[in-house]
Amino acid sequence: MGEVDPAFIQALEHQPKLDITEAEGIPVIDLSPLNSSDTDADFSSLVAEIGDACKNWGFFQVINHGVPLKFREKIELAARKFFALSKEEKKKVSRDEVNPLGYYDTEHTKNVRDWKEVFDLTLKKPNIVPASHQSDDKELNQFMNQWPENLPELKEACEEYAEEMVKLAYKLLELISLSLGLPKTRLNDFIKDHASFLRLNRYPPCPAPHLVLGVGRHKDPIVLTILAQDDVGGLEVKRKTDGEWILVKPTPNAYIINVGDIIQVWSNDKYESVEHRVMVNSEKERFSIPFFLNPTSSTWVKPMEELINKQNLAKYKPYNWGEFLAKRARSNYEKLDIENIQISHFRIYSRKLLLFI
Ligand SMILES: O=C(O)CCC(=O)C(=O)O
Ligand SMILES: [Fe+2]
Numbered sequence: 001m002g003e004v005d006p007a008f009i010q011a012l013e014h015q016p017k018l019d020i021t022e023a024e025g026i027p028v029i030d031l032s033p034l035n036s037s038d039t040d041a042d043f044s045s046l047v048a049e050i051g052d053a054c055k056n057w058g059f060f061q062v063i064n065h066g067v068p069l070k071f072r073e074k075i076e077l078a079a080r081k082f083f084a085l086s087k088e089e090k091k092k093v094s095r096d097e098v099n100p101l102g103y104y105d106t107e108h109t110k111n112v113r114d115w116k117e118v119f120d121l122t123l124k125k126p127n128i129v130p131a132s133h134q135s136d137d138k139e140l141n142q143f144m145n146q147w148p149e150n151l152p153e154l155k156e157a158c159e160e161y162a163e164e165m166v167k168l169a170y171k172l173l174e175l176i177s178l179s180l181g182l183p184k185t186r187l188n189d190f191i192k193d194h195a196s197f198l199r200l201n202r203y204p205p206c207p208a209p210h211l212v213l214g215v216g217r218h219k220d221p222i223v224l225t226i227l228a229q230d231d232v233g234g235l236e237v238k239r240k241t242d243g244e245w246i247l248v249k250p251t252p253n254a255y256i257i258n259v260g261d262i263i264q265v266w267s268n269d270k271y272e273s274v275e276h277r278v279m280v281n282s283e284k285e286r287f288s289i290p291f292f293l294n295p296t297s298s299t300w301v302k303p304m305e306e307l308i309n310k311q312n313l314a315k316y317k318p319y320n321w322g323e324f325l326a327k328r329a330r331s332n333y334e335k336l337d338i339e340n341i342q343i344s345h346f347r348i349y350s351r352k353l354l355l356f357i
Contacts, residue, residue: 007113008212014112016236016245016279018210025249026237026256027053032064034171043178050172051179054259054267058274059237061254066171067164069253071157072228075200078157079287082119083202085148093146095120100329102146109216115280116203116214121145123162124195129297130326141326143195162198165226165291169196172224172257173293180267182306187266191223193296195325203234203278203286214278214286221328221343222260223293229256232286238275245277261343262295265316268303297322317346 010016033046053060082090093102105117122143131139147155170188177187203214214234229235229250236245237258248256264273280286295301302318327341 004206004208004211005113008115009208010112010211010213010216014213014217015211016209016213016277018279018281025246026057027060028251028254029053029060029062030064031062031066031171035064035066043175047175047178050175054176054179054263054271056240057237058240058259058272059248059256059276061248061251061256062168062172063251063254065168065255067168067255071161071164072253074153075157075161075289076228076230076287078151078154079119079200079202079289082148082151082154082200083117083287085151089148089150090117093119093148095146098141099144099146101143109213109218112213112216114215115206115212116201116278118202119200121158121162121198122195123166123198124193127195127297129195129329130320130322143329158198158200161289162196162291165198165293166194166196168226168255169224169291169293172226176224176263176271180270180304180307182304186304186306187223190295190299191293194294195297196222196294197292199290199292201286201288201290203280203288205282205285206280207282209280209282212280214280215276217275217277219273219275220258220260220290220292221262221324223262223295224260225256225258225293226291227256227258228289230287232281232284234279234281234286235288236277236279240272240274247279260293262301262321265301265343265346266304266307268307268312268315270307294325295321297325313348313350315348316343317348319343319346 029049033041033043090103095102095104101120101122103119107114122145127143128140129143131141173187174184178184206212231250233250235248237248239246259271259273261273263271299321300318301321303314303316308314324341
């Protein structure tokens with residue numbers, strides 16, 4: 001074993017098993033019915049498939065999704081070129097305490113350092129968010145994209161790719177809305193002025209892959225994630241049925257979709273956001289590109305009224321997305337002694353339940 005800084009070492013119970021067997025994988029859903037020019041096409045079986053995948057797994061892959069391969073190839077190449085720049089060049093576009101966008105190689109998940117380097121950008125310009133999570137604090141911050149001077153193709157590749165991600169995100173959100181028994185465009189209003197993020201990840205080879213994680217176990221706090229992974233593999237999902245970590249086998253040109261915490265809240269826990277993490281390995285670097293669909297910053301996130309009734313009371317108090325994000329951005333920046341903000345902080349525990357605690 002080579003030397004690894006103790007900041008990266010996971011507690012024993014979270015260390016990955018490198019020899020995991022590939023059991024039943026996450027569902028693979030064919031989106032080709034959406035490409036049909038027949039306006040009367042019946043999507044009901046596709047909607048049912050999406051609903052089952054969201055309910056039983058919280059994760060699925062999509063194929064025939066309509067995103068032209070050339071955009072993915074272009075951004076993958078640009079990402080490789082970016083991470084191959086010298087540390088000095090990359091540090092010129094580093095994120096800092098105020099602006100969470102740009103290059104970063106010291107992210108902590110659950111207060112353990114991740115074995116990765118990232119480049120983050122926002123799709124919204126300008127992206128104005130509350131400076132703090134306190135509702136009475138009216139100060140605003142602007143998240144600013146930073147681009148490396150010597151790699152002009154990175155900006156173009158990211159912007160073109162992001163546009164494709166937004167188109168796919170709308171299709172997925174509409175299918176999810178229908179699967180919840182809501183009108184097709186019911187959720188679209190919340191993302192009208194969405195402040196989504198795109199991230200480039202590089203996981204370098206690691207001398208001690210059995211002790212560290214590329215990203216520690218976590219759930220994504222956003223609406224949904226559309227992830228492109230390369231052919232190396234390493235993403236693991238916690239299977240709902242038995243809590244086992246399942247490897248998401250790379251499928252060429254597929255996208256991995258996961259339900260984020262906001263869909264969990266909107267659906268009042270019908271669809272749960274599922275824990276996932278990333279293993280690294282000693283030989284190969286791995287690249288991935290998640291697109292995080294965020295709602296509009298001013299959105300109050302709460303269970304959908306149509307899904308709430310006396311038998312199914314709201315399980316969450318409303319929370320403001322912009323304030324949530326402001327708090328998250330700060331707590332992701334440094335190692336803290338407490339866990340960063342989570343939807344569980346807004347959970348309503350019924351009185352009945354409290355009586356028995
Ligand atoms: O790299 C991956 O496969 C997943 C990354 C991830 O979960 C994240 O960035 O939130
Ligand atoms: Fe994630």
